[in-house]
Amino acid sequence: MTIAMPLPDGATIARRDAIVAALRDIVPGEGVIDDPIAMRAYDCDGLTAYRQTPLVVALPETTAQVSAILRWCFDNGVKVVPRGSGTSLSGGALPMADAVLVVMSKFDRVLDVDYGDRVAVVQPGVTNLAVTRAVEEAGFYYAPDPSSQIACSIGGNVAENAGGVHCLKYGLTTNNVLGAEIVLMDGEVLRIGGRQLDPAGLDLIGVVVGSEGLLGMVTEVTVRILPKPETARALLIGFATIEDAGRCVADVIAAGIIPAGMELMDRPAIHAAEAFVRVGYPLDVEALLIVEVDGPPAECDHLIAEIDTIAVASGAVSCRASQDEGERLGFWAGRKAAFPAAGRLSPDYICMDGTIPRRRLPEVLNRIGEMSVRYGLRVANVFHAGDGNLHPLIMYDAEIDGQLEAAEAFGSDILRLCVEVGGVLSGEHGIGIEKRDLMPVMFSETDLMHQQRLKCAFDPALLLNPGKVFPQLHRCAELGRMHVHRGQVPFPDLPRF
Amino acid sequence: MDVLHPASADDVADMVASAAARGERLTIRGGGSKDGVGAPSETAVLDMALLSGVIDYDPAELVLTVGAATPLAEVRALLAGSGQMLAFDPFDHGPLFGKPSGKATIGGVLAAGVAGSQRLSMGGGRDHLLGFTAVSGRGELFVAGAKVVKNVTGYDLPKLAVNSWGRLFAMTQVTLKVVPAPRARVTWVAEGLDFADAQRLMAAAMGSTAEVAAAAYLPGRRRALLRVQGFGPSVEARGQMLAALGLRPGNDGECDALRTLAPLPLDRPLWRINAPPSAAPAMMAGLSGDWLADWAGGLVWLASDQPAGEVRAAAEAAGGHAMLVRGPEAMRRAVAALHPPAAGVAALEARIAAAFDPAGVFASPRMTGAVA
Secondary structure (H helix, E strand, O other): OOOOOOOOOHHHHHOHHHHHHHHHHHOOHHHEEOOHHHHHHHOOOOOOOOOOOOOEEEOOOOHHHHHHHHHHHHHHOOEEEEEOOOOOOOOOOOOOOOEEEEEOOOOOOEEEEEOOOOEEEEOOOOEHHHHHHHHHHHOEEOOOOOOOOOOOEHHHHHHHOOOOOOHHHHOOHHHOEEEEEEEOOOOOEEEEEOOOOOOOOOOHHHHHOOOOOOOOEEEEEEEEOEEOOOEEEEEEEEEOOHHHHHHHHHHHHHOOOOOOEEEEEEHHHHHHHHHHHOOOOOOOOOEEEEEEEEEOHHHHHHHHHHHHHHHHHOOEEEEEEOOOHHHHHHHHHHHHOHHHHHHHHOOEEEEOOEEOOHHHHHHHHHHHHHHHHHHOOOEEEEEEOOOOEEEEEEEEOOOOOOHHHHHHHHHHHHHHHHHHOOOEOOOOOOOOOOOHHHHHHHOOHHHHHHHHHHHHHHOOOOOEOOOOOOOEOOOHHHHHOOOOOOOOOOOOOOOEO | OOEEOOOOHHHHHHHHHHHHHHOOOEEEEOOOOOOOOOOOOOOEEEEOOOOOOEEEEEHHHOEEEEEOOOEHHHHHHHHHHOOEEOOOOOOOOHHHHOOOOOOOEHHHHHHOOOOOOOHHHHOOHHHHEEEEEEEEOOOOEEEEEOOOOOOOOOOOHHHHHOOOOOOOEEEEEEEEEOEEOOOEEEEEEEEOOOHHHHHHHHHHHHOOOOOOOEEEEEHHHOEEEEEEEEOHHHHHHHHHHHHHOOOEEOOHHHHHHHHHOOOOOOOOOEEEEEOOHHHHHHHHHOOOOEEEEEHHHOEEEEEOOOOHHHHHHHHHHOOOEEEEEEOOHHHHHHOOOOOOOOHHHHHHHHHHHHHHOOOOOOOOHHHHOOOO
């Protein structure tokens, strides 16, 4: 365990009984959980290597209750950690020993669907897939499709700006959310955005999406819904080298094609997936590309033929087009099983999430291979090839002393490499605690202070989801000061935690 | 009025820092195509024109980085050379003020949130600005976002840049996501419709699998225009879906009206009303003047002498907002260009502005009617 959280405040913990009583006045009945055994259900999110029992858990049912909880905590200097379904892979919902965990799972209703304006208004605890379920009979769906979509909540998707395999064509959460009701840390309730396409002034919903629960708590979300494409078809293309596969991806895009999905797997990922689900992936290739197109049948047939021609010209050693829905789903079954397949090969694994310029892919995969040898840990790579989002799965055994630390160091080296080649620390999983201490690799102190001042505009007491995203604590009063001239006055050495 | 001409991002930082130290204000200017928007500026001007030029463009990565004052026309020509385009369809405000086009800069169209007809299907500037470098009101050069198409690292500050109208920071460099230009494009037409019927027709088309790229209504001609674009066989198949809704192939040139607003008189105040499409017909029943509707009814351009309070009340009743884009000087001094937000939102916007610009270098009554 190499990521440190802020030291808990003993005085807050000593006041626990009073805090529980105050919360019970706000949320009646079963809505406040303070039994340590019952709270264990909430002690981690998808980043399971890190666990912490919360101070107390509150499950509000109304915006008024959320507002009253935040207001009480604000008045009494108590920290708050928001939580949706707890599927974050970066520790965004990791509880704190001295913070109230506010769980939004009771906000589970679809409030309104308007097919004419193509919007749905939902509460934040509604799962991603439930939005699609609510509108699919009318031929619509909600486009962002993170792999946890059966469980993850829309509120969590908003916090993390969740993506999915189709986001090159259909965008991330931020491109599919129009408005929200949010509660600030001082209890103020604001409506931002709306049902129309653009805001009147500053794009506040734009900056709340992806803010990892640090700016406000979302209590209602207005999302865009889209007509479901008539058909989808996929190609399964094998390559003798990663370079050939990379060239094929670039040539598809250069031909003016934006596929609905374009996924690349390296040899270890192909073998792990095939051993797990036996879908007939070729085992004699170095790289396997799944390209999916959607739209009217005429478009799919046309694009499948074009991509097939490009694949052959790029040196593909095998190329199969799905002839029916069963075959298309079969192509995806292996890719979708890549994570559990890695889990079968190894007792533990961590999934990294950097983005790189696609042209650097062969070099990046070669260097990840070298690191794998150096750290003595296996790695399998799956890659959202269309948008350059790399997911290396690092396999380790937490029972073996030092392997978790080695896996984390390996992961950090991969993310540093992503930044070095012009990419970023996170394409879709968020920073949370997992990548928090790497933020200075990508951003200068000045860059980070500009981001933190935005936090101060929303939560000047820094009570909402502390210890996440930013590696250093700066009090807002310090950040607010004007210094003499750009960067020439050194910033004081502030404590790291 | 003083005009400053920074030649580099460092110059911008020096000039802003000096202004902050002296308690002076600056108005950021790109090409000046939107000089006529908002209350007249009485501050010194920070003219960004020299921060122009292509910094990096790799068509296969779908990413373009340019100086913020690169002319929009130059950006479009560069992309067209590789068969690509700006998906959000920005246009030049010059003609809206009776001036020639060709002055607008990419930084200006982003800061002003300018998006054209395709915004309906492909998103606005907010959806395509991946990253930027800028000088905040503190006189500090900082970087936000990134130069790859998929990124959730840190706060999404590029969202704040779009539609900020220069209230937070001066962008010096912008990185944009670009997309392939469609190979084929057909505009389909339905005639003899009132707005309510046209709005229902456009909603039906948008809710079908025809993947309509743009949908507009021209009330003078009682005509709805729907554009389908993409690969030839697909455009043909999707066109047949529109034919089934009663549309017929028309002339793509008619869509130019939505970019130049040529059918609207130049000598009346111009409003840009953004509202949920289904509410737009009832809203327009209460407003007088000449108008056009884009975004399947969600965007109305209204040239009208009707009092500002009535226009804004109608927009609000429809669940939307109205921006005063053009008007006589006296009106622009009296009426805020941007629709006034609710008190809590206004206070939050003011705190955000102060976070980037505590000395108020970029604070101005130009867009909001009052200095926060």
